Amino acid sequence: MATGRVSIFVTCIVDQVFPRAGMAMAEVLERLGYEVEFRAGQTCCGQPAFNSGYREEAAVVARHFLRVFEGAEWIVVPSGSCGSMIAHHYEELFPGDQEMAKRARALEGRVFEFSRFLLEVARTDDVGARYEGVVTYHDSCHALREMHIKEGPRRLLGKVRGLTLKEMDIAEECCGFGGTFSVKFPEVSGGMARTKVASIVRTGAEAVVSIDSSCLMQLQGALSRAGVGVKTMHLAEVLAAR
Amino acid sequence: MKGQSSVPQAGIESTLGDARLQLAIYTATGRLIDHRKKAVSEEALPDYQELRRIAHELKRHTIENLDYYLAQVERKVAERGGKVVYCEDGAEVSRFVLELARARGERLVVKSKSMTTEEIHLNEALESGQVEAVETDLGEYLLQLAHERPYHIVAPALHKTRYDVADILTGSLGVERETEPEKQTKIARGVLREKFLEAGIGITGANFVVAGSGAVVVVENEGNARLSSSAPRIHIAVAGIEKLIPRARDLAVFLKLLGRSATGQALSVYTSFLAGARREGEADGPEEFYLVLLDNGRSKLLADRDKRESLYCIRCGACLNHCPVYRKIGGHNYPWIYSGPIGAIITPQFHGVEQDPWLPFASSLCGACAEVCPVKIDIPKVLLKLRAEVTASGARGGTERRVFRVWAWVMAHPWWYGVLGKMAAALSPRPAGGGWVNKLPGWMAVGPLGSWLKERDLPPPAEQSFRSQWERRRRGA
Numbered sequence: 196m197a198t199g200r201v202s203i204f205v206t207c208i209v210d211q212v213f214p215r216a217g218m219a220m221a222e223v224l225e226r227l228g229y230e231v232e233f234r235a236g237q238t239c240c241g242q243p244a245f246n247s248g249y250r251e252e253a254a255v256v257a258r259h260f261l262r263v264f265e266g267a268e269w270i271v272v273p274s275g276s277c278g279s280m281i282a283h284h285y286e287e288l289f290p291g292d293q294e295m296a297k298r299a300r301a302l303e304g305r306v307f308e309f310s311r312f313l314l315e316v317a318r319t320d321d322v323g324a325r326y327e328g329v330v331t332y333h334d335s336c337h338a339l340r341e342m343h344i345k346e347g348p349r350r351l352l353g354k355v356r357g358l359t360l361k362e363m364d365i366a367e368e369c370c371g372f373g374g375t376f377s378v379k380f381p382e383v384s385g386g387m388a389r390t391k392v393a394s395i396v397r398t399g400a401e402a403v404v405s406i407d408s409s410c411l412m413q414l415q416g417a418l419s420r421a422g423v424g425v426k427t428m429h430l431a432e433v434l435a436a437r
Numbered sequence: 438m439k440g441q442s443s444v445p446q447a448g449i450e451s452t453l454g455d456a457r458l459q460l461a462i463y464t465a466t467g468r469l470i471d472h473r474k475k476a477v478s479e480e481a482l483p484d485y486q487e488l489r490r491i492a493h494e495l496k497r498h499t500i501e502n503l504d505y506y507l508a509q510v511e512r513k514v515a516e517r518g519g520k521v522v523y524c525e526d527g528a529e530v531s532r533f534v535l536e537l538a539r540a541r542g543e544r545l546v547v548k549s550k551s552m553t554t555e556e557i558h559l560n561e562a563l564e565s566g567q568v569e570a571v572e573t574d575l576g577e578y579l580l581q582l583a584h585e586r587p588y589h590i591v592a593p594a595l596h597k598t599r600y601d602v603a604d605i606l607t608g609s610l611g612v613e614r615e616t617e618p619e620k621q622t623k624i625a626r627g628v629l630r631e632k633f634l635e636a637g638i639g640i641t642g643a644n645f646v647v648a649g650s651g652a653v654v655v656v657e658n659e660g661n662a663r664l665s666s667s668a669p670r671i672h673i674a675v676a677g678i679e680k681l682i683p684r685a686r687d688l689a690v691f692l693k694l695l696g697r698s699a700t701g702q703a704l705s706v707y708t709s710f711l712a713g714a715r716r717e718g719e720a721d722g723p724e725e726f727y728l729v730l731l732d733n734g735r736s737k738l739l740a741d742r743d744k745r746e747s748l749y750c751i752r753c754g755a756c757l758n759h760c761p762v763y764r765k766i767g768g769h770n771y772p773w774i775y776s777g778p779i780g781a782i783i784t785p786q787f788h789g790v791e792q793d794p795w796l797p798f799a800s801s802l803c804g805a806c807a808e809v810c811p812v813k814i815d816i817p818k819v820l821l822k823l824r825a826e827v828t829a830s831g832a833r834g835g836t837e838r839r840v841f842r843v844w845a846w847v848m849a850h851p852w853w854y855g856v857l858g859k860m861a862a863a864l865s866p867r868p869a870g871g872g873w874v875n876k877l878p879g880w881m882a883v884g885p886l887g888s889w890l891k892e893r894d895l896p897p898p899a900e901q902s903f904r905s906q907w908e909r910r911r912r913g914a
């Protein structure tokens with residue numbers, strides 16, 4: 196049994212829109228023997244501002260994050276995108292501020308996307324989950340290309356009893372979300388989602404799984420609009436099922 | 438410089454709404470994706486990642502020592518009996534070519550494919566100086582007949598189906614309608630052969646310029662660049678200053694990457710080393726050779742540490758093929774002849790970020806471009822830098838900044854964040870049965886929400902946020 200205390204950063208979108216993904220993540224971590232803490236001061240990672248070109252505003256949020264998670268040994272995040280923002284981009288938000296840059300750098304080895312934490316820190320690919328059904332896995336871009344997370348979630352899904360994983364022909368293609376891109380260029384973003392939805396449908400899966408709730412919001416939004424009865428699930432929800 | 442542009446909404450919508458065009462783009466780029474994938478696979482090219490790394494380093498080294506290599510190439514070209522001509526901008530290039538044509542009494546120029554000459558609209562400039570310029574690459578020739586600009590930096594007529602090609606040929610040459618690609622090629626070749634025989638000047642681009650030897654390297658599949666550079670009396674190669682590489686042996690790296698990344702070919706059909714004018718005793722080659730080195734804004738990029746890797750580009754087109762945005766909106770909705778991810782990062786740097794302030798934002802930052810770029814340009818990083826520059830320039834207006842200021846303040850004040858979250862949850866309509874929102878009342882369906890709902894359903898905020906649920910659980914426990 197693993198021991199230790201993990202601090203979870205549930206991200207603003209999970210907090211406000213998909214709390215069940217956060218609850219599922221906490222449940223899996225507790226099942227493995229971790230003590231889970233949720234620091235109530237947490238909000239957002241700042242990525243929306245950073246990706247929109249507002250670095251000072253992003254830095255305000257990053258500063259807040261650093262304050263809230265001061266001293267946390269492990270920070271586990273149910274998102275590759277927010278995890279990458281914190282681990283890879285915080286440092287550049289503080290040009291000319293050695294002290295803050297150092298604190299941001301210190302985070303890099305402590306922030307873990309959820310699936311990576313299971314595999315690399317908890318060192319397990321089997322959390323005792325059972326889920327009856329056929330699912331397909333969507334590679335979210337930042338997890339895949341900034342954090343090189345590709346096989347991990349598939350390994351975890353492979354150990355879920357009753358689950359069949361059917362790959363899409365374009366699993367690695369972007370769902371079209373892209374943060375504010377999704378509302379600045381709705382037609383293009385929507386078109387990208389439809390391309391992905393078509394690929395999901397071709398697999399015959401009943402659910403699409405991802406480690407990023409933002410991708411799932413985009414995909415579920417498009418599935419629902421198209422009247423396709425495929426559901427979306429965060430990896431944590433699948434792993435919490437038994 | 439033109440005035441500030443805005444999102445080409447009409448163009449984007451018409452491209453998205455044209456099923457035939459969508460299929461043409463998707464099929465053509467899909468084919469290029471598949472071919473590249475095979476060509477750089479572990480079995481086909483085991484040292485692919487290492488080659489990318491070396492290519493990046495070679496480009497970095499050259500760009501950081503460009504003055505040295507420019508001086509070297511000038512000497513080497515002169516030793517081979519040619520001449521280097523530096524041009525600040527397109528006007529200087531066309532002036533040079535027109536004066537040379539006048540002095541030699543030439544009225545016809547054959548051209549092989551060159552994005553650099555497209556960049557400076559050389560054809561139009563020559564036309565207005567009474568010199569006819571004929572494109573000899575098939576795709577470029579078709580576009581010249583159709584009066585269109587390239588759709589793609591490697592496959593300029595990527596968006597044209599063979600039926601479109603039939604229309605173009607019939608419409609402009611008056612020939613009988615022919616939909617077989619081979620027969621279409623034959624028709625075009627017939628016209629172009631005459632032009633090759635007649636032309637006194639051949640203009641080519643350059644994929645690489647070897648500083649150490651003064652050779653210009655051109656890769657192609659049709660043989661028309663080879664002809665353009667050798668049939669006419671005079672050969673002019675036009676290259677951006679960033680096309681320099683130090684030594685001929687560096688080509689072993691770049692040529693391995695270029696063909697594979699562009700079309701999946703281990704090597705293009707023709708790789709020509711064009712090394713100056715014909716010398717005493719040589720049987721072929723042009724009588725005169727000029728290497729035009731064009732700046733046109735490039736040296737401005739040299740000064741920018743954070744973004745100058747944009748100049749490493751070898752124009753393979755892989756980032757376009759893999760870009761999900763390019764594959765939806767095609768090549769003509771980009772403001773400049775360079776489209777796709779590479780266009781999105783160089784256009785604002787050449788023209789100024791204020792001119793097309795929307796362009797760096799037209800990306801989901803998925804990173805597929807950087808993943809396939811043979812010289813490892815970190816395109817998303819440059820896009821992010823450009824976004825910050827656009828907002829700093831004020832080109833997006835003050836409202837957006839104020840919104841983000843307030844947003845950041847809320848995110849740094851958890852109590853307010855919690856209260857506003859609860860308000861949003863209370864206000865949001867909730868479809869019976871727990872589904873997602875398909876429509877909002879008019880006053881709510883504005884801004885980002887309205888935009889989202891154009892294409893997708895919207896999840897209502899959770900009735901109980903994670904923090905409330907956690908707090909309840911904690912108290913219950």
Ligand code: SF4
Binds near residue numbers: 755756779806809
């Ligand atoms: S940026 Fe890279 S991938 Fe894109 S055209 Fe240039 S070299 Fe090719």
